Amino acid sequence: MKLAADGDFGEWISVGGNLFYPGYIIKGKERHLMIDAGINMMGPAYLASLKKIFGDQNALDFVFATHSHFDHLGSIPYLKRKLPHLQAGAAGRVGSLMKKQSVLELMSALSELQRRSFQNIAGDEDVHIEAVNFEIHLKEGDRFDLGGATCEVYEVPGHTGDSLAFYIPEIRALFPGEACGIPEGDKDGHVQVEFLSSYDDYVASLEKIIRLQPKLICMGHMWVFTDDDATVFLQRSLEATPRYRELIETYLNAANGDIDSAVQSMAKKEYDEKGTIAQPRESYLENLKAQVRQVALISVR
Numbered sequence: 001m002k003l004a005a006d007g008d009f010g011e012w013i014s015v016g017g018n019l020f021y022p023g024y025i026i027k028g029k030e031r032h033l034m035i036d037a038g039i040n041m042m043g044p045a046y047l048a049s050l051k052k053i054f055g056d057q058n059a060l061d062f063v064f065a066t067h068s069h070f071d072h073l074g075s076i077p078y079l080k081r082k083l084p085h086l087q088a089g090a091a092g093r094v095g096s097l098m099k100k101q102s103v104l105e106l107m108s109a110l111s112e113l114q115r116r117s118f119q120n121i122a123g124d125e126d127v128h129i130e131a132v133n134f135e136i137h138l139k140e141g142d143r144f145d146l147g148g149a150t151c152e153v154y155e156v157p158g159h160t161g162d163s164l165a166f167y168i169p170e171i172r173a174l175f176p177g178e179a180c181g182i183p184e185g186d187k188d189g190h191v192q193v194e195f196l197s198s199y200d201d202y203v204a205s206l207e208k209i210i211r212l213q214p215k216l217i218c219m220g221h222m223w224v225f226t227d228d229d230a231t232v233f234l235q236r237s238l239e240a241t242p243r244y245r246e247l248i249e250t251y252l253n254a255a256n257g258d259i260d261s262a263v264q265s266m267a268k269k270e271y272d273e274k275g276t277i278a279q280p281r282e283s284y285l286e287n288l289k290a291q292v293r294q295v296a297l298i299s300v301r
């Protein structure tokens with residue numbers, strides 16, 4: 001099934017925050033972990049979810065980020081201010097990025113673009129993004145025993161260089177961030193492809209994820225796939241990836257290899273005219289530019 005990322009999934013997983021920015025809470029018998037904490041203005045919503053789920057927001061031990069995008073870890077500074085014992089984990093590079101002033105400023109600016117939609121959640125709370133310490137540097141093969149459920153760490157670069165997927169083998173649940181794309185719009189079967197840092201790495205990571213044969217995929221935004229639909233989604237995502245690359249190639253060829261004009265004509269046709277992509281236009285354009293650059297690199301090598 002393809003289900004909205006909301007409520008509980010079995011005894012181990014509850015969704016905090018909201019559909020757009022789910023923070024997946026793994027309720028181990030001994031320790032509790034949240035996977036991803038979306039844009040900064042969602043911070044108070046995650047705290048409210050923790051209170052609702054555990055009766056006490058301090059029950060959360062760890063927050064892990066799937067990758068270094070502002071809409072997956074923007075609330076971590078807020079959560080760490082509110083929960084001083086909370087330990088944050090991500091790929092090593094994320095820890096350094098989250099101390100760089102230029103990165104923090106960019107994240108704050110991107111978040112502000114969405115303020116209107118999330119002001120009612122942020123209220124008067126101080127949700128500013130500041131330099132934050134990631135105590136745990138996660139890498140391939142790490143395992144965290146939460147009590148009855150284990151969180152395994154897989155490196156899945158391609159969407160970003162620092163992308164990680166988390167897997168709970170006891171229930172075959174996967175948290176891929178955006179390493180295997182995003183279901184696009186409401187139509188079944190369309191996948192928004194997301195190879196922002198490397199096409200080849202992205203395909204290899206997708207194949208690695210498929211080999212895990214997850215039965216539950218908790219997507220970075222909006223959706224949870226279960227059972228056969230999890231398998232079908234991954235297969236569709238793998239098939240959509242070279243198709244998307246070819247589509248970009250046609251725009252690049254028509255623009256004689258000029259990246260900016262290929263991006264402009266593709267955004268006009270694929271985003272404006274089709275109108276099926278839910279992502280904000282600014283984010284779509286940023287992602288598209290990165291992907292057109294990747295495809296341009298492939299064609300010259």
Ligand SMILES: [Fe+2]
Pocket residue numbers: 067069159178
């Ligand atoms: Fe992302």
